[in-house]
Amino acid sequence: MSKGVTRRRQSRQALNFSALVVLSAKRDRWKAAPGLAQSGARLSWPSSCAPGFDSVHLKPLDRPPPAAAAAAAAAPRHHHHHSAMYYSLLSACTCLCLHFLLLCIPVQMFVPEENVDFRIHVENQTRARDDVSRKQLRLYQLYSRTSGKHIQVLGRRISAKGEDGDKYAQLLVETDTFGSQVRIKGKETDFYLCMNRKGKLVGKPDGTSKECVFIEKVLENNYTALMSAKYSGWYVGFTKKGRPRKGPKTRENQQDVHFMKRYPKGQVDLQKPFKYTTVTKRTRRIRPTNPS
Template sequence: MRALLPSLSILFVQALLTLCTPLQQTVGGDSVSFSVNFSVHVENQTRARDPMSRRQPRVYQLYSRTSGKHLQVLGRKISARGEDGDKYAQLVVEADTFGSQVRIRGKETNYYLCMNRRGKLVGKKPTNRSADCVFVEMVLENNYTALMSARHAGWYVGFTKRGRPRRGPHTLPNQQDVHFMKRNPAGGAPDPQPFRYTTVSKRSKRLRTSPPSPH
């Protein structure tokens, strides 16, 4: 068995080099080279549902840039009026694929954040596994986070200054209405993988970068 290991290793390396080497095809007597594009395969695997792997839940708050409050899942009702540390503002975020698709549910109510076919944000019961409840978590150039519906591309989770949900068709990724900041719950344990987030001063309206919470 031990004697076979070197041979298997050599075969594995040869197979890997074969995949990475540009392929050649004879066309009309001439040899034509072309490269294999694996980006499409990677993208498809990223978007593919992953029902077999173990979910990796995270708990944090989503601070709305427009309302100055936090997203809340109040059962079927959704708003962005939660104070820092509010029990309805604590969200459990579950990775739904190998990539950036997630499901978000309220830790207190256990209802999932969803967007129906009309673009309205609603809460649904935990037994519901509808694709309406899957979002693509995107980190924007300004370091804010946006949540786009996985079923309705181009529709984002967004709120008005009063914390009322905006309908998906009326949102754009460059609107402040769809910009959020991840924050640890007040008084909660720091995330084992801390992230940098931004705080907003209503007085100065300037953005300041806060360091991650110490361990």
């Protein structure tokens, strides 16, 4: 059972208890009223329609009935003075305790939990896909630090042997979430760069799988590392000959996983820039006059 359900149940029990206390206090006040005992008027519960009880709304009346009030006025009051004071004090103490209890319950219900880490919320939101925000689409090349060439998406085969400006080295990078998650696709082949469960880099025509999502990490040396979003700790890496390395054999501090973004020559910006409009003072419209 969740904490919210437990707290709502406790609040409901407290309210029911308070209602019973109020009804009990009213009944005791009726019993202690002077002259009611001699007149025979007494408080009864909804089983009968006795004086002092509202049979329609099933609750004690706020004022005694006329017959009970007349009998109370005619009877001597000094016999019931002490008992009336006792029940009045008891009712006052009960009301004070009830108010204190009702004031304490909301405070306990809305006390924030301790040791709440905001980073956990950010990590959970980062793992989820963002299908609402505007996608940022960029076109650039990834220069490998070890091979001295660029990453190529040759269909299902991946390598790092592309020259500057090679058509297979031009990559379309699409943002997936606000947490630096991207999907990389070859512009020429329309295949996505993915990492399978064995840690091997492969190309896939469909990039909706979590294996095709990578997390961009900007390192202290201004290089960029690409870590798999599904297999944490596995990075995109290549050897000196441009061959892909398996994910389990890669580390963040290795030069094999360091890349540098390079834009192709004569690149056309695929992302439309935001247009800002300035708000000026409203001018008076001049209606064109029709020539007579």
